[in-house]
Amino acid sequence: MELVLAIGIGIMTGSGVWLILRPRTYQVIIGLSLLSYAVNLFIFGVGGVKSNAAPLLGEGVDVSTLTDPVPQALVLTAIVIGFATTALFLVVLLAARGLTGTDHVDGREQPK
Amino acid sequence: MTGELILVLLVCLPFAGSLAATILLRTDSRILAARMSGVVSFAALLLTAALYPAVREGGKVRLDLEWLPQLGLNVTLRMDGFAWLFAMLITGIGCLVVLYARYYMSEEDPVPRFFSFLLAFMGSMLGIVLSGNIILLSVFWELTSIFSFLLISYWHHNAAARDGARMALTITGIGGFCLLAGLLVLGHIVGSYDLDVVLASGDLIKAHPLYLTALVLILIGALTKSAQVPFHFWLPNAMAAPTPVSAYLHSATMVKAGVFLLVRFWPALSGTYEWFMLVGIAGISTLLLGAYFAMFQQDLKGLLAYSTISHLGLITTLLSLGSPVAAVAAIFHMMNHATFKASLFMAAGIIDHETGTRDMRRLSGLLKYLPITGTLAMVASAAMAGVPLLNGFISKEMFFAEAVETHADSVLDRILPYVATLAGAFSVAYSLRFIHMVFFGPEPTDLPKPKPHEPPHWMRFPIEFLVLACLVVGIIPSLSIGPFLHSAVISVLGDRTPEYSLAVWHGINTPLIMSLIALVGGAALYFVMKDYLAKCDDGPPLFRHLAGQRIFERVLVTVSWKWARWLESNLGTRHLQPQLRLIAAAGFLAGAVSLYLAGFSPKPLSFGDVDPIFAAVWCIGAFCALGAAYQAKYHRLAALVLLGGAGITTCITFVWLSAPDLAITQLVVEIVTTVLLLLGLRWLPKRSEKVDNSVSFAARSRRFRDFLLAISCGFGMFLFSYAIMTQPVPDAIASYFLDKAYTEGGGRNVVNVILVDFRGFDTMGEIAVLAIVALTVFALLRRFRPAPDSIEKPEQQRIQNAYDAERPERSAGDTVRDYLLVPSVIMQWMFPVIVTFSVYLIMRGHDLPGGGFAAGITMAIAFLLQYLAGGVRWAEDRLRILPLRWMGFGLLMSAATGMGAWLLGYPFLTTHSQYIEVPFIGKVPAASALLFDLGVFSLVVGATVLILIALAHQSVRMHRVRSLDAPKAEEA
Secondary structure, three states: OHHHHHHHHHHHHHHHHHHHOOOEHHHHHHHHHHHHHHHHHHHHHHOOOOOOOOOEOOOOOOHHHOOOHHHHHHHHHHHHHHHHHHHHHHHHHHHHHHHHOOOEOOOOOOOO | OOHHHHHHHHHHHHHHHHHHHHHHOOOOOHHHHHHHHHHHHHHHHHHHHHOHHHHHHHOOEEEEEEEEHHHOEEEEEEEOHHHHHHHHHHHHHHHHHHHHHHHHOOOOOOHHHHHHHHHHHHHHHHHHHHEOEHHHHHHHHHHHHHHHHHHHOOOOOOHHHHHHHHHHHHHHHHHHHHHHHHHHHHHHHHOOOEHHHHHHOHHHHHHOOOHHHHHHHHHHHHHHHOOOOOOOOHHHHHHHOOHHHHHHHHHHOHHHHHHHHHHHOHHHHOOOHHHHHHHHHHHHHHHHHHHHHHHOOOEHHHHHHHHHHHHHHHHHHHHHOOOHHHHHHHHHHHHHHHHHHHHHHHHHHHHHHHHOOOEOOOOOOHHHOOHHHHHHHHHHHHHHHOOOOOHHHHHHHHHHHHHHOOOOOOHHHHHHHHHHHHHHHHHHHHHHHHHHHHHOOOOOOOOOOOOOOOOOHHHHHHHHHHHHHHHHHHHOHHHHOHHHHHHHHHHHHHHHOOOOOOOOOOOOOHHHHHHHHHHHHHHHHHHHHHHHHHHOOOOOOOOOOOOHHHHHHHHHHHHHHHHHHHHHHHHOOOOHHHHHHHHHHHHHHHHHHHHHHOOOOOOOOOOOOOOHHHHHHHHHHHHHHHHHHHHOOOOHHHHHHHHHHHHHHHHHHHHHOOOHHHHHHHHHHHHHHHHHHHHHHOOOOOOOHHHHOOOOHHHHHHHHHHHHHHHHHHHHHHHHHHHHHHOOOOOOOHHHHHHHHHHHHOOOEHHHHHHHHHOHHHHHHHHHHHHHHHHHHHHHHHOOOOOHHHOOOOHHHHHHHHHHHHOOOOOOOHHHHHOOHHHHHHHHHHHHHHHHHHHHHHHHOOOOOOOHHHHHHHHHHHHHHHHHHHHHHHHHHHOOOOHHHHHHHHHHHHHHHHHHHHHOOOOOOOOOOOEEEEOOOEEEEOOHHHHHHHHHHHHHHHHHHHHHHHHHHHHHHHHHHHHHHHHHHHHO
């Protein structure tokens, strides 16, 4: 399990890093989204990888077998905030595109 | 009134007056501002005078207010004899300057501003004098620099005033910075910032290895402020200030702050060889060079400025000697210099005011027109030259006497008598020149204002008063200034107070002979050089072209312009990509290097427990991520779909690995993100794949480099996360939350309990961020202007409308309306279902997966679907959503829940939980955390809806823009 998840995080990170280095704003926004998946998964994974051990207390549940709830709480708000920043970035890139007429990240096409 | 209260009043009163004067800025009564300033400074003078009984003969008044006691920073005000004498000087001359300025300032100037700055300066200067904490002292020190800057640049339409002000601020500002550093070192040595403690630990300081560091830094502060060589050049340039400022700041008080500091710390720092050499060299060279330069000035104020520099050099030289008698002479000369120099500046101001020029080449024979001012100026000049029966003579005699004595056996000490006599001769020469050239000689022919006359009496009164003081102190010193000076000396020297006499006549001795030589030699020097001086250029021969000012400016340009430009052009970039590349590379290196240094070795990979289905899911996820990366440039929609795929994979992972809350949230966020990006796609430019056929080599290598970087980062993250995940999880704080969630938080869903209870304050911050972002998006979109090529209707809509137009039974827009009819009906019918589901999510959130965040976004999706199904207009005809109210309610709700705990005497956000039996439903949790979660829910709904609707509205707005533009296009 850890191996698959780690490979997944690696691939998402690589794709994200590649995209944020691209010149088009849309590429950067997709890249940032991919990076945030990778980071969320990474933080989540730090708490240990367990199946069928959701941190829900019930009768007769041995607390020590449950997974760590703290990274989950951190990631939960991160997901929502991530949506907000994506929205903000999208609006900024639309406004920049409206003002400059280009969707290059520098606000103007690079001289050839 | 107690002494402590007077101290506070003394510091606060001028600042209060300054603030009051700024209010007067709007009125045009210059007299009112002057009167108020006069009242304030006179009140300060009376308050100071009232403290004399408390400080005479070594008494002290002290007030301690705690400020930051942990850092040793307190507002300590203290007044002893020396501070009292200085405070009298500041307030007394302040009164006279205010009176003088009342007549000096013209109708056109913004007079209230002038008095506002002047009073604020007075307050800062009193602050320096009265500070009992050395850090507080440096705060007031900086304030004097700032107000000096503002006062010099008072006539800011004048370039010389701006340059002079900037130079003064730069030099004294650097000095102030060094002073602060020096005082911090001093505080470190002593272990306290309290002035009394510092002054009592002189031996400790002088023996400490950091003594020299502290000394040099403090000296830089003091010497820059007192315009000592080589920092002297700012003072002549500061003469662009109005003359009352020159009289007050640049002769009587602020430039004295440097020597004040030297006297203040004299018991703690002086007496060492380093002190003697550093202070001595600066003092002696300033004494001599200042006097020499003063002789060759053509500007009256320039002459007085260099003379001030020279006299400050004299005081510094006296302080360098380390002998108590010399310190007495230094304190005495500070007072004397302030009296005669302030009056001379005021006289120069009157001459300037009446004739329109300060150039000595044009002034001549003015005694006929200004008989009283001329006489007063003569007496003051004689005091400056050190003529007997005037105050300048007595302190200069004391200086000569000290110069003759041997203090430290060095060349510096041996040449001192000769240097002193020479400087004395120079000062006689320039004083004589001042009088002779301005008041005697032929009738003036070249005056801008041809008929000068005496100023109003009250404008001359300050000069009269000061000249009278020169005479009284000069004739009966021990009866006039004697007791006050004695109190000051005792407070500085304590047990080391020497025997000294303030008599006018000491018999015929070496100092008297030196005085005579200086007087005769100076007079002779002037009459020899008279003709040359009457015509020569400004500035002394040899040094005329070596101007400190020019060097200063060149350094300034080099540092602040050339170097900065070089750095910016070599290290900076305005392109985003290189910056991100650096950040990514730095991130990779930071991880790699620290792992390498910690001896990290990759774990052997274990394939044993890989679940094939999970692996298959991730195969799809990896394909989606790579595909999104590949397609994002030319096929945005495809990239968006693939991004969604990666998101779903993440979501499944959360389900698989025991994080149901995350899975729900991720799923709903995924939906809104996709809708969001879809809404944005419409405003992006078309991109065709053909453009990129001829890729240059540089672009290809750049891409290759990015590719390597991306691979490295990805591989690094893989190794790193694999290593971390295969480590056994240490028992940190997880078990605490698992144990306490139910007993203290009253919930079984630990993640939710953490969010709304244990870390509720954190969550409140996060929802506040969410609200801010939503409002920012809203604000940005209100002024949104799309690029011209995006204004037209999208291609699909045009095709559909054309299709409709061709057929008579259809009208334009029908196809668009009918598009996906069945799904949209389903979406409309889903509304109550989704809303119920959302309510369900929040109700069960405390015990089972759900909660405010997920419920909020679900609710937002319910609204969103109506927009998707029926379009903006249809949805808004039926459903009025006020996102700002939702957000406001959410924030208030969560804050109010938190504050509710106060009412019951608990800390902010303490929760209470219980279950309520509801008919048909059963036990329902009713923790106060639920109310908090309701706030979260409401805010998330509001923010999400606000963002999405604001974006969706752009299409409607563009319809309006098009319909407005259409008639114009038809006309054209």
